[in-house]
Amino acid sequence: MTFEDHPLVVAARSLAAGLLAPDAARVDVEGVPAGHLDAIRDAGLLGVSAPVEYGGAGAPDAVAREVAEILAGACCSTWFVQTQHHTPVRMLARSAAPVRERLLRRLATGEALAGIAYAHVRAFPRRPVRAAREGDGWRFDGTVPWFTGWGLNDLMLLAGVTGTGELVFAFADAREQPGLRASPPMRLAALTAARTVSLGLDGLWLPDESVLLRTPHEVFAATDRARAANASPAVFGVARAAVELVAESGEPDTARALRERLDAVRESAYALAEHPEPLERVAERLACRTRAYDVLRTATTAAVVARGGRAMDLGEPAQRLSREGMFLLIQGQTSDARRAHLDALAGLGQLG
Numbered sequence: 001m002t003f004e005d006h007p008l009v010v011a012a013r014s015l016a017a018g019l020l021a022p023d024a025a026r027v028d029v030e031g032v033p034a035g036h037l038d039a040i041r042d043a044g045l046l047g048v049s050a051p052v053e054y055g056g057a058g059a060p061d062a063v064a065r066e067v068a069e070i071l072a073g074a075c076c077s078t079w080f081v082q083t084q085h086h087t088p089v090r091m092l093a094r095s096a097a098p099v100r101e102r103l104l105r106r107l108a109t110g111e112a113l114a115g116i117a118y119a120h121v122r123a124f125p126r127r128p129v130r131a132a133r134e135g136d137g138w139r140f141d142g143t144v145p146w147f148t149g150w151g152l153n154d155l156m157l158l159a160g161v162t163g164t165g166e167l168v169f170a171f172a173d174a175r176e177q178p179g180l181r182a183s184p185p186m187r188l189a190a191l192t193a194a195r196t197v198s199l200g201l202d203g204l205w206l207p208d209e210s211v212l213l214r215t216p217h218e219v220f221a222a223t224d225r226a227r228a229a230n231a232s233p234a235v236f237g238v239a240r241a242a243v244e245l246v247a248e249s250g251e252p253d254t255a256r257a258l259r260e261r262l263d264a265v266r267e268s269a270y271a272l273a274e275h276p277e278p279l280e281r282v283a284e285r286l287a288c289r290t291r292a293y294d295v296l297r298t299a300t301t302a303a304v305v306a307r308g309g310r311a312m313d314l315g316e317p318a319q320r321l322s323r324e325g326m327f328l329l330i331q332g333q334t335s336d337a338r339r340a341h342l343d344a345l346a347g348l349g350q351l352g
Contacts, residue, residue, distance in 0.1 A: 003062040011043040012067045016074035024075040025315050031193045034152060036078045040071070041110030046082065050089050050108030065233040065270065073237035076324040077193035080331075081115075081149040083234070088114040088157045088212075091169070097212050099171060103155070115149040115174060117199060118159030121167055122224070122334055124217050129201060131160025131168040137207040138168055140179070144199035150174065150182055151195055157212065158204075167220050169213040170206040179204030190323035226278055228334045229285035231269040231292040235328050236262065239292075242299040242321045249306035258299050265291045286340040293329055293341060300325040 003009060019039055027033070040046060048064045050056020057063075064086075072079040085107065092104040106112040120128040120143075129142035140160045147156065153174040160168050176182060182197040239262050247255035269288045275281060303318040304311040311318035329341070342348075 003060060003066055006059065006063045006066075008044060008048055008057055008059055008063055009066050009070070012045060012070040015039055015043055015045075016070050020071065020074035020078055024077075025317065025320065027075055027077055027193050028320050029193070029314070031195055032075075032078050032081050032149075032152065036075070037082060037113060037152060040078070040082050041113075045071075046085055046110035046113070047089070047108040049086060049093075050104070051093050054093075054105045054108040056089070056108035061273070062270070065273070068233035069237035069240065071237070072234035072324075073241035076234065076238055076327070077191050079234060079237070080191055080194045081152055082113075084115040084148055084153070085113055087116050088155070088171075091157070091212060095212055098209055099212050102209070103171060107155075112154040113149070113152060114155040114157060114171075115147060115153035117144045117147045117156045118167075118169065119332075120145055121159050121161060121217070121220070124161060124165070124221070127161040129158070129160040131162050131166075133162075134205060137205050138170060138211065140170075140201045140204040140206065142201050144201065146196055147174075147182070147199050148194045148196045150185065150197040158206070161217065165217045167213070167215050167217055168211060169215075170210045171212060172204065172206055172210065177204070188327075190327035222279065225334050225336050226280075226282050226285075228332050228337055229282045229289060230273050231265075231285075231289040232328065232332065234331075235292045235296050236266045236269075238321055238324050238328060239296040239299040242296075242303040242318070242325070245303045245317060245321065246299070246306045249303075251302075251306050254302060254306070258295070258302060262295050262299065265295055282336070283340075286337060287344075289337065290341050290344040294344075296325045296328065 020036065044057055045067055047056030048059050048067055052058040068079065068083065089107045092100050092107065107114055129140055129144060132139045140158060155171050156174040158170055158172050162168065179202050181200045186196045188196065243255050243258045243262060246258065265288065269292055272281060272285050272288055300322040304322055307316060307318040310316050
């Protein structure tokens with residue numbers, strides 16, 4: 001069996017064709033419904049990479065990437081909400097902290113849905129969220145600029161930075177409570193449907209048994225930079241959906257040429273993702289990531305051009321895919337990824 005025939009990939013295709021893609025225009029306007037996430041859970045996709053002994057599928061990374069591509073290409077907003085969930089699951093699976101036994105099965109089976117509230121730690125040495133020891137737990141103060149899935153997620157994985165530069169990751173209920181309040185949902189150029197808010201923290205206290213990880217910032221940052229250098233499967237999913245729209249618009253030759261470019265960079269990106277040393281070949285990964293962005297931008301632009309004036313209708317998929325592509329340009333962006341992308345856009349790597 002190849003990974004394309006894996007039951008989870010088959011389930012993702014069925015879900016995409018039968019629910020997500022037909023409903024994507026409505027979701028883009030009205031927001032991701034809880035029913036979409038229930039359907040993803042019922043298909044077993046929330047535990048795609050989770051350990052089998054905790055109720056997950058334990059599927060290979062190639063299967064997880066293919067599932068992500070399919071979901072993102074069908075409805076990027078729904079993909080973005082559920083993709084947050086997989087990071088806490090992976091971190092729990094690698095952890096020996098007591099919280100693993102309390103939460104991993106709930107998350108692996110989809111009984112509970114988790115989001116992440118720690119992208120702000122990339123701003124270090126600034127500390128948008130501060131963590132401080134208080135009794136037998138931790139106090140969190142500051143502002144989480146972005147939290148996706150508010151009102152849909154049950155839990156959040158929150159991180160703060162101590163005065164000595166240690167990162168503290170802990171689970172909290174994803175609801176307003178003493179020390180935690182949410183802004184109104186943000187109105188964004190793309191993926192407003194994903195229900196993103198900012199979170200104000202004023203003495204949110206979490207006990208030691210909620211802590212997943214404590215680590216020096218420099219240790220986390222090294223791993224984070226290497227991980228973020230890889231091209232996201234969502235880029236290929238949205239680009240592929242745009243290419244198919246070009247083909248459906250009566251432009252088979254353009255679609256064929258774009259598909260060849262897309263397949264080539266995808267092959268390179270996934271070969272790098274499978275490299276046995278994930279912290280190596282970072283420059284090569286970043287270069288591949290920027291090439292993937294170039295194909296994404298070209299494909300979504302081609303979809304708009306192929307659809308002509310119709311593309312400006314908010315119910316048309318071409319403009320939605322174009323906006324989703326714009327979002328993916330900055331999703332998961334580190335300073336290294338930003339520099340590599342800007343240099344590529346400016347052609348600076350070709351100078352001298």
